[in-house]
Amino acid sequence: SAVISQKPSRDICQRGTSLTIQCQVDSQVTMMxxxxxxxxxxxxxxxxxxxxxEATYESGFVxxxxxxxxxxxxxxxLTVSNMSPEDSSIYLCSVLSDSIYEQYFGPGTRLTVT
Amino acid sequence: AQSVAQPEDQVNVAEGNPLTVKCTYSVSGNPYLFWYVQYPNRGLQFLLKYITGDNLVKGSYGFEAEFNKSQTSFHLKKPSALVSDSALYFCAVSLPEGSNDYKLSFGAGTTVTVRA
Structure with missing residues (x-):
C-alpha cells in the first residue's frame, strides 16, 4: 500500500481566510x-x-x-478558500492503486474555522 | 447513481462473539465494494474489497465479507471479535466499469463497540 502524508495535520483558522492542504504520496499514482x-x-x-x-468536482463543490x-x-x-465555520471538517486525500483498484487514504487534516 | 446503506448506526458485541456489520448497495452495473475502518483521530484503513470472483473475500485483521448479488449486500464479518476492533466502519462502492471512474461513495458508517 502507498504511504500518504498530509500537511498540516490540523489547523485553526479565522473565517474569511484560506488554507492550503498538501498531500504527498511515496509512489507515482495517476488518480488522487x-x-x-x-x-x-x-x-x-x-x-x-x-x-x-483539471480537477473534476462533485456536485456542490466548486x-x-x-x-x-x-x-x-x-x-x-487542496485550498479551502474564504473559510466559514461550516468548512470545519476533516479533509482527506486518497490515491488509487491502479493495478489492484484499492484506494488508500492519508491521515487527514482537521480544520476548525472560528 | 451509486449508493450504499449501512442500516445500523451502532453494533455492540461481547469479545469473542461473532461480529457482523451490514451493508447494502444500489448501483446499475457491476460494483466494486470495499470496507474501511477508522480508529479515533486516524485516517481510514483499507480492510478488504470485492471486484470479481469468489463471493467470500478475506481481508486484514481476520475480517471477511460476503458479496451477495441477489440481495445486493456486502456484509462484513469476523468470527470472534476483539476489544481492539472497536472503531468506525465504512462500506463503500465504486462503479468503474465502462467509465474508468474509481471515486468511492461511502455509507454513513457503523460504530462497533466490543465489550470485554
Missing part, C-alpha cells in the same frame, strides 16, 4: 482524490485530481471555493 468528513459524518468526495488535467493543484504524480494540494 480529496474527501471531506464533517463532524460525526461520513466521507463526501470533493474532487478527483489527475495529473495533467473550483473557486476548493481550488486543487496536481503538479506531478506524487503531490497535490
Amino acid at each position: 482524490f480529496w474527501y471531506r468528513q464533517q463532524p460525526g459524518q461520513s466521507l463526501t468526495l470533493i474532487a478527483t485530481a489527475n495529473q495533467g488535467s 473550483i473557486d471555493k476548493f481550488p486543487i493543484s496536481r503538479p506531478n504524480l506524487t503531490f497535490s494540494t
Whole structure:
C-alpha cells in the first residue's frame, strides 16, 4: 500500500481566510482524490485530481471555493478558500492503486474555522 | 447513481462473539465494494474489497465479507471479535466499469463497540 502524508495535520483558522492542504504520496499514482468528513459524518468526495488535467468536482463543490493543484504524480494540494465555520471538517486525500483498484487514504487534516 | 446503506448506526458485541456489520448497495452495473475502518483521530484503513470472483473475500485483521448479488449486500464479518476492533466502519462502492471512474461513495458508517 502507498504511504500518504498530509500537511498540516490540523489547523485553526479565522473565517474569511484560506488554507492550503498538501498531500504527498511515496509512489507515482495517476488518480488522487480529496474527501471531506464533517463532524460525526461520513466521507463526501470533493474532487478527483489527475495529473495533467483539471480537477473534476462533485456536485456542490466548486473550483473557486476548493481550488486543487496536481503538479506531478506524487503531490497535490487542496485550498479551502474564504473559510466559514461550516468548512470545519476533516479533509482527506486518497490515491488509487491502479493495478489492484484499492484506494488508500492519508491521515487527514482537521480544520476548525472560528 | 451509486449508493450504499449501512442500516445500523451502532453494533455492540461481547469479545469473542461473532461480529457482523451490514451493508447494502444500489448501483446499475457491476460494483466494486470495499470496507474501511477508522480508529479515533486516524485516517481510514483499507480492510478488504470485492471486484470479481469468489463471493467470500478475506481481508486484514481476520475480517471477511460476503458479496451477495441477489440481495445486493456486502456484509462484513469476523468470527470472534476483539476489544481492539472497536472503531468506525465504512462500506463503500465504486462503479468503474465502462467509465474508468474509481471515486468511492461511502455509507454513513457503523460504530462497533466490543465489550470485554
